[in-house]
Ligand SMILES: [Zn+2]
Ligand SMILES: [Zn+2]
């Protein structure tokens with residue numbers, strides 16, 4: 001599995017380091033997003049003296065390089081998430097159980113049309129993240145009451 005993460009980093013033109021690989025392993029095991037502090041707690045089991053700033057920096061590098069996804073949560077804190085889907089797609093984030101699911105809807109064409117034709121500009125990139133309550137959480141609530 002390690003070689004897979006190394007290949008992912010190389011494919012993104014990112015330097016392969018043991019800490020980056022460890023972060024990818026930790027995040028890939030979870031189907032929920034994690035806070036930097038949570039990643040740090042898990043990293044400390046492998047890198048005894050690692051500091052929180054190092055984890056912050058590595059998460060930021062991995063996210064800027066496109067290896068992981070940054071979740072900008074409505075609570076205004078930052079979280080990170082990794083999904084194995086390499087294609088262009090977006091995420092549905094459950095703010096109740098922190099599960100993240102893929103959304104195939106993009107709307108890129110509509111956005112580009114709007115920017116090209118109405119604003120007379122040019123799209124370079126876009127960010128779309130959807131927040132809500134997932135199906136499992138909705139059903140849990142129904143059953144619990
Ligand atoms: Zn949920
Ligand atoms: Zn995804």
Ligand SMILES: [Zn+2]
Nearest residue numbers: 089106107108
């Ligand atoms: Zn898109």
